[in-house]
Amino acid sequence: MVEDDQTTAHGAGRITEHALLAPLQTAAIESFFFDGVEVEGRVGEPIAAALLAAGQRIFRTMPEYGDPRGGYCMVGRCSDCLVVVNGVPGVRACMSPVTGGLHVQTQYGLGEFHGDEPDWLQG
Amino acid sequence: MSHPPTILIVGGGPAGLSAAAAAAEVGASVMLCEEQPTPGGQLIYRAQPVDTGSGGGAERPEILAKRLVEAALSAGAVLKPGVLVAGRYGDGEILLVGPGRTWTVTPDAVILATGSTDLPFPFPGATSPGVFSCRAVKILLNQWRVLPGRRFAIVGAGADAEDLAVDILLGGGEVVWSGIAPPPLFQTWGRDGVETLSIGPSHFEVDVIAIAVGRQADFALAAMSGAKLGFAPELGGWIPIADDRMQCPEQAIFVAGDAAGIGSVAVAMAEGRLTGLAAAASLGLTGAHVLDEAREAGGAELVWRGDVRRGLEPSHVQPFT
Amino acid sequence: MIGVNMGENRQTGTREPGVTFACRCEEVRNEEIAAAVLAGSRSIDDVKRRTRAGMGACQGIFCMPTIAAIVAQATGTPIGRLAPMTARPPVRPIPIERLAEMDDGGRETGWR
Numbered sequence: 001m002v003e004d005d006q007t008t009a010h011g012a013g014r015i016t017e018h019a020l021l022a023p024l025q026t027a028a029i030e031s032f033f034f035d036g037v038e039v040e041g042r043v044g045e046p047i048a049a050a051l052l053a054a055g056q057r058i059f060r061t062m063p064e065y066g067d068p069r070g071g072y073c074m075v076g077r078c079s080d081c082l083v084v085v086n087g088v089p090g091v092r093a094c095m096s097p098v099t100g101g102l103h104v105q106t107q108y109g110l111g112e113f114h115g116d117e118p119d120w121l122q123g
Numbered sequence: 124m125s126h127p128p129t130i131l132i133v134g135g136g137p138a139g140l141s142a143a144a145a146a147a148e149v150g151a152s153v154m155l156c157e158e159q160p161t162p163g164g165q166l167i168y169r170a171q172p173v174d175t176g177s178g179g180g181a182e183r184p185e186i187l188a189k190r191l192v193e194a195a196l197s198a199g200a201v202l203k204p205g206v207l208v209a210g211r212y213g214d215g216e217i218l219l220v221g222p223g224r225t226w227t228v229t230p231d232a233v234i235l236a237t238g239s240t241d242l243p244f245p246f247p248g249a250t251s252p253g254v255f256s257c258r259a260v261k262i263l264l265n266q267w268r269v270l271p272g273r274r275f276a277i278v279g280a281g282a283d284a285e286d287l288a289v290d291i292l293l294g295g296g297e298v299v300w301s302g303i304a305p306p307p308l309f310q311t312w313g314r315d316g317v318e319t320l321s322i323g324p325s326h327f328e329v330d331v332i333a334i335a336v337g338r339q340a341d342f343a344l345a346a347m348s349g350a351k352l353g354f355a356p357e358l359g360g361w362i363p364i365a366d367d368r369m370q371c372p373e374q375a376i377f378v379a380g381d382a383a384g385i386g387s388v389a390v391a392m393a394e395g396r397l398t399g400l401a402a403a404a405s406l407g408l409t410g411a412h413v414l415d416e417a418r419e420a421g422g423a424e425l426v427w428r429g430d431v432r433r434g435l436e437p438s439h440v441q442p443f444t
Numbered sequence: 445m446i447g448v449n450m451g452e453n454r455q456t457g458t459r460e461p462g463v464t465f466a467c468r469c470e471e472v473r474n475e476e477i478a479a480a481v482l483a484g485s486r487s488i489d490d491v492k493r494r495t496r497a498g499m500g501a502c503q504g505i506f507c508m509p510t511i512a513a514i515v516a517q518a519t520g521t522p523i524g525r526l527a528p529m530t531a532r533p534p535v536r537p538i539p540i541e542r543l544a545e546m547d548d549g550g551r552e553t554g555w556r
Contacts (some may be wrong), residue, residue, distance in 0.1 A: 130511050209538060245474065250462075306464060
């Protein structure tokens with residue numbers, strides 16, 4: 001069974017009932033932002049899962065040809081799901097959990113670093 | 124100050140967890156590192172009951188995962204989820220990278236239960252958003268209860284592809300096409316992601332394409348450790364060549380499960396148990412008769428895998444380890 | 445966005461077959477693998493050195509079988525006789541920051 005209030009162009013959504021699997025332990029729903037747009041996620045699920053459930057298929061573009069990518073392996077190996085999180089590029093959306101208020105953005109190419117420099121790098 | 128012999132287990136799937144319990148039970152100091160935040164390996168994203176080979180019928184994967192974790196913990200193994208074994212260096216020093224800590228260890232023995240990765244299937248448009256590996260779709264459907272689309276095509280025709288087809292149906296999706304077709308007859312088209320799949324003159328409207336053409340052993344750490352590799356198509360391709368004690372000759376490296384050749388969950392558990400005991404035996408904690416018992420209890424698939432390995436020509440040893 | 449993998453050229457609006465990438469991490473096309481063999485590569489490692497295929501984030505996990513098949517076919521070598529791609533640490537990309545944090549190790553637990 002799939003939630004019907006979630007209509008996306010390609011039929012993505014969340015599975016609410018399953019004949020075999022026990023229900024997911026209820027996780028708080030938190031909003032985060034993708035390219036400035038509010039997205040609903042379950043706390044603790046990977047950013048990639050929340051984005052895909054919301055119908056967002058493109059996570060990044062590639063440096064050489066500019067092709068869009070949107071996740072492939074979901075186990076942290078392939079680099080198709082890299083996104084910018086709070087100014088830091090190269091974050092694997094499939095391995096990084098949703099927390100409320102995150103600012104996630106499409107990574108264009110290798111992205112640019114606009115986060116905080118780590119302490120050890122300063123002087 | 125003396126301490127028990129130390130065994131590092133890389134990978135917390137059915138093989139690694141079984142190895143951890145077996146080795147800890149006979150007195151080894153066992154640390155198991157699993158890259159993912161939740162241990163269980165493939166069990167975490169399977170939905171349908173799994174045959175454990177014990178003759179007692181199939182078990183629900185989530186229950187089995189919990190059972191294996193508890194067995195390892197109660198035997199005294201230390202489990203470290205979220206810790207990546209990043210590499211093995213010249214004198215056996217192993218780099219661990221975990222949340223909040225990076226460190227090295229030099230264990231007395233290492234068991235590589237690193238599992239497998241899905242084989243690729245390159246075709247025009249294979250990098251489009253909406254094309255995923257088989258296990259990626261299972262992770263989305265079964266672990267996170269997310270449908271990445273409604274209409275699925277599955278490339279592949281084996282147990283993995285069949286299992287996935289049922290998972291898709293259970294999750295509320297539709298399997299529009301499944302089978303094998305040679306690229307470049309197999310192409311996908313779309314603006315922002317997969318929309319149409321063309322197979323020769325036929326066209327299908329799909330949202331997701333799952334690549335389920337098989338798995339191959341994850342042998343990178345074995346290669347780094349100097350294990351000899353051999354090519355066994357019936358076990359997924361290149362595998363580390365282990366002897367009857369699941370040991371790669373000349374190295375204190377043991378392998379079990381998919382990392383030693385693609386196989387079932389049941390054989391991963393049996394091989395994990397055998398390997399845990401074998402690693403412990405190599406450190407003086409148990410004897411050969413225990414290994415023989417574990418090998419006999421392991422079943423026909425375990426024996427067959429040993430036969431395949433024994434027949435392999437070592438094709439390669441990595442230089443400059 | 446420019447795209448070559450989608451089957452529709454977003455700039456011209458025409459439909460053309462997408463590109464087949466052997467290496468999705470480094471965007472290396474099948475043709476480039478074949479060209480490397482024509483230029484003299486006889487091993488998977490040599491193809492990697494010429495094309496960057498296998499040097500990306502996945503370290504060859506998702507491209508080595510494809511490279512192996514192309515090299516095997518182009519050179520007439522049985523695939524099992526090819527040496528697989530050399531594997532070096534780290535197995536995944538790690539931020540240098542993590543290595544800078546490295547501590548002394550588990551000596552306190554008996555793990556050297």
